Amino acid sequence: MSEIASASLPARTPLPWGHWWRQVRAILRLELRKGFRRSYGLYLLALAPIIVPLAILIVRTVSADFDRGFGVPEATQFYAGFYQAFMLRIVIFLACVAVFGNLIRRETLDRSLHYYFLSPLRRELLVVAKYLTGLLVSFLLFGVATVVTFVLTYAPLESTAVRQFLFGGHGLSHLGSYLLVTFLACAGYGAVFLFFGFFFKSPALPALAVFGWEAILFLLPPLLKQASVMHYLQSLCPVPVPERLLALLADAPSPWVAIPGLLVLAVVLVAISAWKIRRMEISYDES
Amino acid sequence: MIASPAGADRRVVFENVSKFYGDVLGVNRVNLSIPPGITGLVGPNGSGKTTLMNLMVGLIRPTRGRISVLGMEPYDAEHLFRQVGYASQYDSFPPGLTGYQFVESYLRVHGFTAKEAEAMTWKTLERVGLVEPAGRKVAGYSKGMRQRARLAQAIAHQPSVLVLDEPLNGLDPMARAEAIALFRELADGGLHVIVSSHILHEVDLISDQVVLIHGGYVVAEGEIADVRDEMEEQHPVQVLIRCDRPSLLASRVFEQDHVVEARILEDGHSLLVRTRDADRFHLVLNEIVLGNGLTVESVAPADADVSAVYQYLIGSDGEKQ
Numbered sequence: 001m002s003e004i005a006s007a008s009l010p011a012r013t014p015l016p017w018g019h020w021w022r023q024v025r026a027i028l029r030l031e032l033r034k035g036f037r038r039s040y041g042l043y044l045l046a047l048a049p050i051i052v053p054l055a056i057l058i059v060r061t062v063s064a065d066f067d068r069g070f071g072v073p074e075a076t077q078f079y080a081g082f083y084q085a086f087m088l089r090i091v092i093f094l095a096c097v098a099v100f101g102n103l104i105r106r107e108t109l110d111r112s113l114h115y116y117f118l119s120p121l122r123r124e125l126l127v128v129a130k131y132l133t134g135l136l137v138s139f140l141l142f143g144v145a146t147v148v149t150f151v152l153t154y155a156p157l158e159s160t161a162v163r164q165f166l167f168g169g170h171g172l173s174h175l176g177s178y179l180l181v182t183f184l185a186c187a188g189y190g191a192v193f194l195f196f197g198f199f200f201k202s203p204a205l206p207a208l209a210v211f212g213w214e215a216i217l218f219l220l221p222p223l224l225k226q227a228s229v230m231h232y233l234q235s236l237c238p239v240p241v242p243e244r245l246l247a248l249l250a251d252a253p254s255p256w257v258a259i260p261g262l263l264v265l266a267v268v269l270v271a272i273s274a275w276k277i278r279r280m281e282i283s284y285d286e287s
Numbered sequence: 288m289i290a291s292p293a294g295a296d297r298r299v300v301f302e303n304v305s306k307f308y309g310d311v312l313g314v315n316r317v318n319l320s321i322p323p324g325i326t327g328l329v330g331p332n333g334s335g336k337t338t339l340m341n342l343m344v345g346l347i348r349p350t351r352g353r354i355s356v357l358g359m360e361p362y363d364a365e366h367l368f369r370q371v372g373y374a375s376q377y378d379s380f381p382p383g384l385t386g387y388q389f390v391e392s393y394l395r396v397h398g399f400t401a402k403e404a405e406a407m408t409w410k411t412l413e414r415v416g417l418v419e420p421a422g423r424k425v426a427g428y429s430k431g432m433r434q435r436a437r438l439a440q441a442i443a444h445q446p447s448v449l450v451l452d453e454p455l456n457g458l459d460p461m462a463r464a465e466a467i468a469l470f471r472e473l474a475d476g477g478l479h480v481i482v483s484s485h486i487l488h489e490v491d492l493i494s495d496q497v498v499l500i501h502g503g504y505v506v507a508e509g510e511i512a513d514v515r516d517e518m519e520e521q522h523p524v525q526v527l528i529r530c531d532r533p534s535l536l537a538s539r540v541f542e543q544d545h546v547v548e549a550r551i552l553e554d555g556h557s558l559l560v561r562t563r564d565a566d567r568f569h570l571v572l573n574e575i576v577l578g579n580g581l582t583v584e585s586v587a588p589a590d591a592d593v594s595a596v597y598q599y600l601i602g603s604d605g606e607k608q
Contacts, residue, residue, distance in 0.1 A: 005327035019398050033388065034381040111379035115440070117346060118375075119396045120368040280344040283308075 023121055027129035028136070039137075045095050046141040049087045053079075053152035060156040072157060072165045076174070079153045080239035083178060087149070088185055092142050093211065094148060096189035099138050101203025102131045103194055104277070114282045124274035130193040131194055134205050138186040141266065146182045150175050172239065177238040180259075187260045188229040191269035229265070232258040296358035298322055299448065299479060303319050304352030306338055313338035314502040317352070319498060319508060321481060325474045327494030329597060334541040335503040337376060340450050343481070344373045356448060368397075372441035376452040378433055380425045385420040386412065386432075408484040411443040413600060416465065430457035438466070446481040448549055450594040455489055467493050499597055506600045515596050516565070522599045523547050523561040525589035526568065531582040533558040539575045543568070559589060 060070075116126050150176035154162045165171040189210075196206035214230045225231045234241075235252035236259070253261065261279075299321040306313035314335040328336045341347045342354055345361030353361070379565065380389060390411060394404035412418050415435040418427050425436055434457045441449060451470075457465050470493055474480045483488045490497060491511070499507040499514070507514045515524070530536055537549040537558055545568065548561040562568040569586075576583055589595075 020399050022400075023396055026392070026398075030381070030392045030396065033392065034383045063358065107381075110382060111377045112381045114346060114375055115381065115393055116396065117364065118344060118368055118371075118373050119393055120365050120398070121396060147606065187365050281348060 020122070020125055023125060023131040025134065027116075028122075028133050029125065031130060031133040032137070036273070039098075042095060042098060042137075042141065045091060045098070046145045049091050049145050049149050052082060052086065053149050057152055057209060058158050070157075072154070072169075073079055075153050076158060076165075076239055080151060080237060081241050082149070083146075084182075084234060084237055084241050085143075088181065088213065089230070091145070092138070092182065092185045093214070093256050094187060094207075095142060096134075096186060096193050097203050097207040099134045100190040100193040101197050101207065103134055104197050105201070106205065114266055123277045123280070126269060127194070127274040127277050131190065131273075134190050134194070135186055138190060139183050139273035142182050142186065143179055146178050147175065150178060173217055174238040174263070177236060181233050181236050183230070184259065184262045187266045188233070191273075192229065195269040195273050198280075200209070208252075226253075229262065232262050263285065299357070299481070300353075300355045301339075302353045304342060304349045304354055306342060306347065307350045313347075313506075314342070314500070314505075317505050319497075319505065321479060323477055323479050324473070324495035325470055325480045325493055327489045327490035327492045327497040328481065328500060329485075329487060329490050329497050329577070330500035331485050334485075336485075336500060337452055338484060338503075339498075339500065340373070340375075340452050340481070343450055344368075344371060346375075355490055357603075360370060368446075369444070370589040371448045371450065372444065373445035373450040374441040374452065374454060374458070378430070380433070380436070384425055384427070385422050386417050386425055386428065386436050386439075389425050389436060390443050393440055394443055399444075407443050407445075411439045414442070414469065415439045416462070431459055431462050434458055435462065435466075436558075438469075442473070446478070448481070449473060450481045452483050453485070454482060455484065455486070472524075487597055488592065491592045491594070499600060501601050507596065511592070511596060518596070518599055520563060522590075523563045524565040524568075525595075526560045526562065526565070526586065527571075527585040527589040528558045528560065528572070528586050529556050530558065531556070532579075535579060536575060536581060539579065541567070543571055544594065556584070 056256075101211060104113065108137055117123070154165070162171075193207070194212060196210075197203060200206050214228060217225060217228050217230050221229070236255060240252075299319070301317045301319040304317045305315045316429070317339065328339060329491055330336050338347070343356060343361060345364060345367065348362070356367060357370055361367060381392075384392065387408060391404050391408040394407055395401070397404075399407065409418070409421075413420050415438050417435055417439060419433065420432060425433060425592055429437060434454065438451070438454060441451070449470075454470075455466060458466055468514075470480050470482065474495065482490070482493060482566075494511070496510050497508070497514070498505055528536065532584075533556060535549045537551060537560075540546050541549045541560070546560060546561075546562045547566040550559045551557070552559055560568065572586065575581070591598075
């Protein structure tokens, strides 16, 4: 570029990434301080999945007959069904409704959102920071729940077989996959409910709709299955669970499609939420 | 940035601004240019004061018209709120925070470092008298303390424009006097302090200029004395004089063509005069007093305060004149 041409262009100010990152960390700290410390319902929800394998562990400990015919393959199959049917579809789903559906709504209800709006802060950054806070909290809680339930499922089995499964077989890679699915579930459902939080006064209605949609997923034709978070999550689970009666079978997307697909979905929904908050007016009286 | 006329970069400017909430009028065709100093936004509840303030800081957007604050658009939060602080009338706080955490946390959101935020927080809490309860949860504060906490949060980053919605509500007389002194100190330092109130005498005490608003319309704007002067023809100025011979004074002043009424009050020592030309009246009064050897105890305007002006403008039936 010639000197004249470059001189006529306005000087580009570098984006203040360092400043933005400091603001994101400040929001994260504030959100954790004011909101999540006292979210006892969420902690109970994270404890709920631990009860099932814990109960089985106790029964096995007190009953010698219970173990007969229940080895590593059976435990693996049991955990796959338990994780997909209970943890993924109910526990993590509900947690995402509670956490992400209330990220903005809670502050509208307690009339404190304007304090953020009165700060020298890009509103898009507020959405991103709040989403990251939700993701951090939900993944920490349910990542830990995933690890604990996994360990409890294999804990009562014969130790040599378990050690072989974990360190010589697929055990650790299974655990890694489940953690990845937990993370992507939080990211995907989190973005969905953050998005709906801008369009619905209560998260209950969209939550019911999404829950219903995901529940009838097995009946949907292959094309419609693609418009579902669960379809991609299931495909990433290391152990397939047999489809139910009347299920319309569809090819499972490969991880190369499922992982970027879910992440792109999350980014798009967070971006729309950020656009939405830019136009948002504070009108607590209507909420 | 909005292209602004000269000087607008030092003012808060409304250009033909209207705001409707659906079919409900918030404010209509507002034109204002607010200079530094203390400006009182005066009007009864529901007159549109909070709407004006919320428009000023971009919490709501105008249906039409333009607003600029020191040359900035109100929606450019990233730049605007380095210069502007707003204490809203919402008596609500983020849950679970202490007074210290409340102020410090939002300073961190501004982008200040931990060390800067800590120093600024203590300085501000000291300024509003909240150092002692700083470690207690805001939820346990009295109404006056919560009001001061909001004020602290609004001034902590040292803004150039301070917007305060009913800031004296809930304060006891002592705290009220301290708050007014603080507003005066900030205004003397060159800040815009824009204060709303529905208590007229309160605004009289603190404002350099006033914006009178009623039913969503700005009915008058400027220094209260100037606004009053403009109304002399329709509403003659009332002057209350306490002297030793009010009947003699009454007969003398009534000879003046601009005096429309001279009435001795029940205490027998006070004379209430209504005149269409206050300046000429004061000159004549001096001559009469000196010429007749009257002893005058006091001369005071009886209707030059915001309350009287507002009453004249709005009328007893609440209609804009």
